[in-house]
Structure formats: C-alpha cells, structure tokens
Amino acid sequence: xxxxxxxxxxxxxxxxxxxSILLFHKKDDPYKGYWMLPTSIVRNNETIEENMMNCLxxxxxxxxxxxxxxxxxxxxxxxxDNRVIGVSYVGLVDAKxxxxxxxxxxxxxxxxxxxxxxxxxxDHARVIGDGVHYLRKKFxxxxxxxxxYPSDFTLPELQHIYEIIFNKQIDRRNFRxxxxxxxxxxETGDIVKGSTxxxxxxxxxxxxxxxxxxx
Amino acid sequence: xxxxxxxxxxxxxxxxxxxSILLFHKKDDPYKGYWMLPTSIVRNNETIEENMMNCLxxxxxxxxxxxxxxxxxxxxxxxxDNRVIGVSYVGLVDAKxxxxxxxxxxxxxxxxxxxxxxxxxxDHARVIGDGVHYLRKKFxxxxxxxxxYPSDFTLPELQHIYEIIFNKQIDRRNFRxxxxxxxxxxETGDIVKGSTxxxxxxxxxxxxxxxxxxx
DNA sequence: ACAAAAGTGTTAACTTTACACCCATGT
DNA sequence: ACATGGGTGTAAAGTTAACACTTTTGT
Numbered sequence: 001x002x003x004x005x006x007x008x009x010x011x012x013x014x015x016x017x018x019x020s021i022l023l024f025h026k027k028d029d030p031y032k033g034y035w036m037l038p039t040s041i042v043r044n045n046e047t048i049e050e051n052m053m054n055c056l057x058x059x060x061x062x063x064x065x066x067x068x069x070x071x072x073x074x075x076x077x078x079x080x081d082n083r084v085i086g087v088s089y090v091g092l093v094d095a096k097x098x099x100x101x102x103x104x105x106x107x108x109x110x111x112x113x114x115x116x117x118x119x120x121x122x123d124h125a126r127v128i129g130d131g132v133h134y135l136r137k138k139f140x141x142x143x144x145x146x147x148x149y150p151s152d153f154t155l156p157e158l159q160h161i162y163e164i165i166f167n168k169q170i171d172r173r174n175f176r177x178x179x180x181x182x183x184x185x186x187e188t189g190d191i192v193k194g195s196t197x198x199x200x201x202x203x204x205x206x207x208x209x210x211x212x213x214x215x
Numbered sequence: 216x217x218x219x220x221x222x223x224x225x226x227x228x229x230x231x232x233x234x235s236i237l238l239f240h241k242k243d244d245p246y247k248g249y250w251m252l253p254t255s256i257v258r259n260n261e262t263i264e265e266n267m268m269n270c271l272x273x274x275x276x277x278x279x280x281x282x283x284x285x286x287x288x289x290x291x292x293x294x295x296d297n298r299v300i301g302v303s304y305v306g307l308v309d310a311k312x313x314x315x316x317x318x319x320x321x322x323x324x325x326x327x328x329x330x331x332x333x334x335x336x337x338d339h340a341r342v343i344g345d346g347v348h349y350l351r352k353k354f355x356x357x358x359x360x361x362x363x364y365p366s367d368f369t370l371p372e373l374q375h376i377y378e379i380i381f382n383k384q385i386d387r388r389n390f391r392x393x394x395x396x397x398x399x400x401x402e403t404g405d406i407v408k409g410s411t412x413x414x415x416x417x418x419x420x421x422x423x424x425x426x427x428x429x430x
Numbered sequence: 431a432c433a434a435a436a437g438t439g440t441t442a443a444c445t446t447t448a449c450a451c452c453c454a455t456g457t
Numbered sequence: 458a459c460a461t462g463g464g465t466g467t468a469a470a471g472t473t474a475a476c477a478c479t480t481t482t483g484t
Contacts (some may be wrong), residue, residue, distance in 0.1 A: 042289070043216050047289040048287055049289070050474055172464080177465095198464075371435075389473070398452090410480075411435070413436040413481040
C-alpha cells in the first residue's frame, strides 16, 4: 500500500500592486502548454521538507526562502497517469528576491497575477486557490514577516504589502502607531536614499520576538 | 518512489476541567505496552480523508465527527520498521459524544489528560504536542464551534470549554456580551432543567454564519 | 429558607479610527 | 521653488475589562 508523494510549491510575491505566483510552463504531455506549480516527487530517502527545499533551490539558487506546509491533496484522479498525493507549501518572497531570480530565467517560469492566471495543469487551480487563502491567514503571524524581511525594511514598504494582501487601504499614521506599539521592530538608524520624496527610516525585526498574532 | 502513508488522529475532549486525548493501548511490538494515536494506512484506492473517516468510524461508530488536517510527518526514522509518512488530523468532541463512546470500550482505548500522558509509541508525543497547539489555534474559528455543538448548548457550557482550552478565567458577563454581539447564536427558547441552580438558556448556532475569527 | 448556578448593567481603561499639516529629499 | 513621498499628534468612537447584585431552580 504505497503511494507516490509530491511537493507542490506556492511561491507568492507582491508585484506591481498585485499578488503574484510563480508558475512553470509545461512542455510535455499531459497538459502540454499549460502552466503548473513547481513540483517534485518525494524519494524514499528524503523528508518532504528536504524535497521541498531542493525543489526551491532549483528554481531560486542561493536564496533562503521559508515555506510553510499547507494542505495535502489525495483525490484519486488528481493526476491522470497514476495516483499521486500532493503536499502543498506556501511562502511569500520579497521584491528583492524576485528581481534576482528573474535574471536566471532560462527555465521558462513566470510570475502571474493571481487574478489573471493562465490555463493550469492538474488540480493546481484548486491548490493555488487554497494557497492564496492560506497566505492571507499566515500573513497575520509575525513569523511570515521576519521571513519576508530577514533584514531591513521601511514602514511604507511593509504597509504596501499589507494593503495588497488584505486588499484594503490603511491609514499611514495608524499603521505606524500599531506596528510600533507591538514592540517587534527597531530603527536601524539608517534611511533609504535615492528615490523621490523624503527618505524613509529603515527598521529591522528584533531578535526576541514572541508575539504570534498581529492583525 | 512510492511511500507508505498513514493518517494520525488527534481526538481531543474536555474532561473534568482538562484537555484530554484519545489513545489506544498497543499490544504488539514494536512499542508493545505503549500508547498511541489511532492510525490507519492509506490504500491506493481511497483518499486520505476517506481513510481518516473510516478510522474514526471504527473508534466511534455512528458519530459524525469533523476533523481538520494539521501537519505531515516525514522523518525517515519515525517508524522503526519502514518509512511511513504520517498525516495528522485534529478534532474536538463534546462531552456527550465521549459518554456514548466509552460504552463500547472493548477496544482498550482511553482518554488521557494531555498534561499526564503515558509512554507514547513512535513520534506520537511530538504529533500530540503539535496537535494541542493546533487545537488552540483552530478553536478561534467558528467552524470548530459549530462542529463541537451541532445542536443546542448553553453559554456557561461554552465558556467552560474556552476557559480550559485557553487556560484562563473569563468574566461571565463579558463572555456573554461578546458572544451575543458576534451575532452567531440564537436562543432556542428552551432551558436546561434537572441540575442544581438556575437553569441555563439553550442556544444554537445560526445557519448563515460567515464570521471566521473569534477570539 | 438556603444553596447553587445563571442572568444582567455600568463605568473606566484601552484600542481603533478618522483626519491635516509639516519635513526631507530629488529635480 | 516645487513635486514627491515620509513622518507626526489629537480627539471621537468603539471595544474590552473590571466589578456585585438579583433570579430561578432543587433540596
């Protein structure tokens, strides 16, 4: 009673004011010409986490990205060839990581606005739907933020991500007040130069964060 | 590259002011004499959900219990005999269900206070630890409550569960006010008779609940 | 009549929301 | 000097927390 097990990677980013997801273009049957999530079959001698991290490393070499496990898909017909159980992972990466990755873009992968997805292979439309839902939920925990911003960030930057993920406007003063009152962040003392307008202060997450829930 | 997949069932209840979990007594090697979660190997022709529900039906015949998927365990050595990937489910059942189930208790299963667990087989100590954590998190969603109380309940009853799960006292008036303001529940018109003290009003969850987050 | 548990209302502390002006930089 | 985006304070509305007495039943 053994089954094939695969990992499914939902890698999201915020891009031109939209939530986007990374997809591969499928070049062979079945679903030739469709797009799909990065996937990888789990071997007997690796954990699912190891498999997932290897899969990530192939798409984004030399970037430490943290994903969280979401759901398991086990419908009998989710793969037309044979029965495959899928374990889905969800993560959010920062604009900086995106730009770096698009440089080595020989492997025909693209970011797609989640409201304008192309034809999707297998049950990946469903997996992505669940992934987006989980992304919003997950985003209410500090761990997601510290993964997204392992180093410095500005408050307007952070606010921007919030506004897109939750799809609503937030007052700048209130956002700032709330975030500072949480006590999670500290000023680095530096500011961001180079763009138009007044430069923003840089912050970092404190090392000793305990708080789990945010919004 | 196929792997054995099993479901792991974390079934919690609130019992004498404590959170308890259902465990089986293991009668064969390995881990003979230890206790373990109900588990079941997933077959090629069933989904994981189907497997989980069959497993439940064996322990609690004729009771509709809803579980939610939690985590996947894939460490290579979690089972000493061979590699088994475990998918864990978490649910909370009501005192009424407990009493019914303990009647057909020929299969040597018991409820254990989670702070006083016996010797546990495999990695089940870890699985239960994660399960308890998830239980608390899950309990902040209305779906858990409607599953726990598909029919009538009293507010003191509900408050009692809250106090145990989150391990803190709540003011009766504030709890009531908050819950009623949510607009999730309605009086049935009936009251609970028979016990000492003033009888409590019975409530039920409305059909059209949309709210997800509670506390 | 008394013990036991349920039900109720008011005030203070805190949190959230709404809102407008000044500041630092690049052009 | 002006355009652009960042930073700041205050007051009103809403929410949460703290608190004690009355009501309904069983014995």
